[in-house]
Amino acid sequence: TLGSPTQRRPGSRQRFVADLSQCLFDFVVQLLPTQEELAVKEDVRKLLERLIRTIEPESRLLSFGSTANGFSLRNSDMDLCCLIDSEERLAASDLVTMLGDLLERETKFYVKSLPHARIPIVKLSLDPSPGLPLGIACDIGFENRLALENTRLLMCYAMIDPARVRTMVLFLKVWSKRRKINSPYKGTLSSYGYVLLVIYFLVHVKNPPVLPNLQQMPPLRPISEEDTHLHGHNIWFFDDIELLRQRWHSDNNESVADLLIDFFRYYSRDFPYNTGVASIRSGLLKKDSKGWQNDLSNQRYNDARERNRLCIEDPFETDFNVGRCVTKDGLYTIRGEFMRASRILASRPERAIVALAELCE
Ligand code: CTP
Ligand code: MG
Structure with a gap:
C-alpha cells in the first residue's frame, strides 16, 4: 500500500531513510569482488x-x-x-x-x-x-604517473570515511552503469567523473563537510617544489590518513541515505551546469575564469562549447576537464537520470528496497 506522503504516519520519513541506508550497505556488499x-x-x-x-x-x-x-x-x-x-x-x-x-x-x-x-x-x-x-x-x-597519483588521492578519500564514501561511490557506479550513463565514448561520464562529483559534493557542498579538502591541508613539514610537482602539476595532498583520523573528524552525521538523496537533489537542481566548474581542489569555479567557455554567440567557440557542457576539473591536471566527453544529449540524459532518482527517493515508496530496485531498473 503506497499512500501519498502526506497520509503517512509521522516518523515514516526517518524510518524510510534508515531502511534505505541499510539497504544501500547490503546492496553494495554483495557487489564487492570476491x-x-x-x-x-x-x-x-x-x-x-x-x-x-x-x-x-x-x-x-x-x-x-x-x-x-x-x-x-x-x-x-x-x-x-x-x-x-x-x-x-x-x-x-x-x-x-x-x-x-x-x-x-x-x-x-x-x-x-x-x-x-x-x-x-x-x-x-x-x-x-x-x-x-x-x-x-x-x-x-x-x-x-598522474593516474597513479589521482588513484592514491581517491583511495585516501575512501579511507577517511569508508562507510559513507565507498557506499555512495559504489552505489553510484552501479546505478550509472545500469542506467547506461557511464560511457565516455557515447557522450556520458566515466566512473572517474562520477567519483569526482561525489567527492566535490562531500567536500564543498555539504555543510558541515563530510570530507576535508586533502589538497588544501597544510603539510606537516615543508616540502620542496620538486617533491610536489609532476610534469608541472601540483600533485601534493595530505596522505597520512592514520594521523588525519586522529586529528580531524566530520561534524556531519548524516546517514548515507540522507547524503545520497541530497546528492541527487543537488545535481538535478542546484549545480550551475551552464557556468560552473566542479573542482575538488578549489570548490565551485567559473567556466569563464578557466577559459572553458560555452558562449553561444561565437562560432569560434563551438568546439569548446561542445567539450565543456559539464565541467569537472581534474584534481592535478587542472587544465583538463574530466567531463569533456559529455555531449549536449549526454548531459541532458544524465540530468534526466538525476531527476528521476530524486523523484523516486522523494516519493518514498513504503519499502526502501523497492525504491532501490526501481532506481537501478
Ligand atoms: N583516469 C584519468 N582521467 C580520466 C579518466 C580516468 O586519470 N579522464 C584514470 C584515473 O586514475 C581513474 C582510472 O583512470 O582512477 C580509471 O578510470 P575509470 O575506469 O573511469 O574508473 P574506475 O574506478 O576504474 O571505474 P570502473 O570500475 O568503472 O572501471
Ligand atoms: Mg577502470
Whole structure:
C-alpha cells in the first residue's frame, strides 16, 4: 500500500531513510569482488609484469583505477600502468607493439594493441574460467604517473570515511552503469567523473563537510617544489590518513541515505551546469575564469562549447576537464537520470528496497 506522503504516519520519513541506508550497505556488499577474484587479478598482474620485463628489464607494472582505489566492483576491469625506471627506454608506441606481439605469442589473452592512440595502450581480455566467471578485461598504459597519483588521492578519500564514501561511490557506479550513463565514448561520464562529483559534493557542498579538502591541508613539514610537482602539476595532498583520523573528524552525521538523496537533489537542481566548474581542489569555479567557455554567440567557440557542457576539473591536471566527453544529449540524459532518482527517493515508496530496485531498473 503506497499512500501519498502526506497520509503517512509521522516518523515514516526517518524510518524510510534508515531502511534505505541499510539497504544501500547490503546492496553494495554483495557487489564487492570476491577474495578469489582479487587473487586471480594479482596473479595476472604478476604474470604480465614478468613478461614485460623480458622487453624492458627495469619496468614495473602497477594497478590504478578501481582495482587500486577502493571503489572496485565485482568483475570491474583492470587498469595497469607500466613504469620504466631506466633513462634509456623505448618509445611508448614501440613498446605497445612489441608487448602486444609478445602477449599474443605467450599467453591466452585476446590482444589488441593501440600504438598510435593519444595514450598508447595494449588491451587484453580473457574468456571466463572457474576463478573468473566473467572473464577479465585489462588495459596496459605507460608512464601514466598522474593516474597513479589521482588513484592514491581517491583511495585516501575512501579511507577517511569508508562507510559513507565507498557506499555512495559504489552505489553510484552501479546505478550509472545500469542506467547506461557511464560511457565516455557515447557522450556520458566515466566512473572517474562520477567519483569526482561525489567527492566535490562531500567536500564543498555539504555543510558541515563530510570530507576535508586533502589538497588544501597544510603539510606537516615543508616540502620542496620538486617533491610536489609532476610534469608541472601540483600533485601534493595530505596522505597520512592514520594521523588525519586522529586529528580531524566530520561534524556531519548524516546517514548515507540522507547524503545520497541530497546528492541527487543537488545535481538535478542546484549545480550551475551552464557556468560552473566542479573542482575538488578549489570548490565551485567559473567556466569563464578557466577559459572553458560555452558562449553561444561565437562560432569560434563551438568546439569548446561542445567539450565543456559539464565541467569537472581534474584534481592535478587542472587544465583538463574530466567531463569533456559529455555531449549536449549526454548531459541532458544524465540530468534526466538525476531527476528521476530524486523523484523516486522523494516519493518514498513504503519499502526502501523497492525504491532501490526501481532506481537501478
Ligand atoms: N583516469 C584519468 N582521467 C580520466 C579518466 C580516468 O586519470 N579522464 C584514470 C584515473 O586514475 C581513474 C582510472 O583512470 O582512477 C580509471 O578510470 P575509470 O575506469 O573511469 O574508473 P574506475 O574506478 O576504474 O571505474 P570502473 O570500475 O568503472 O572501471
Ligand atoms: Mg577502470
